[in-house]
Amino acid sequence: MCRNIHTLFNYEPPATEHEVRDAALQYVRKVSGFTKPAQANEEAFARALDEVAGATRRLLDTLVTTAPPKDREVEAERARARAAKRFAA
DSSP states (O other): OOTTOOOOSSEESOOOHHHHHHHHHHHHHHHHOOSSOOGGGHHHHHHHHHHHHHHHHHHHHHOOOSSOOEEHHHHHHHHHHHHHHHTOO
């Protein structure tokens, strides 16, 4: 799956609509093979984007967990540390 789609569930603060839409956009791009669709496909692309974003929001709103929410800043720092180690020269 696309590495640019990040986990959105169980974070504090919760995922924003912008984050949900960005994840949906990455998914639709990956599945369609288009980063920007041709004019003939724009309507289908936009409709798919809206539907995937809606489904993602509904999923996030209905999931439950007993785990404490993760802190976005802490997780971002961990990701940066992993990347630095992975891509060290």
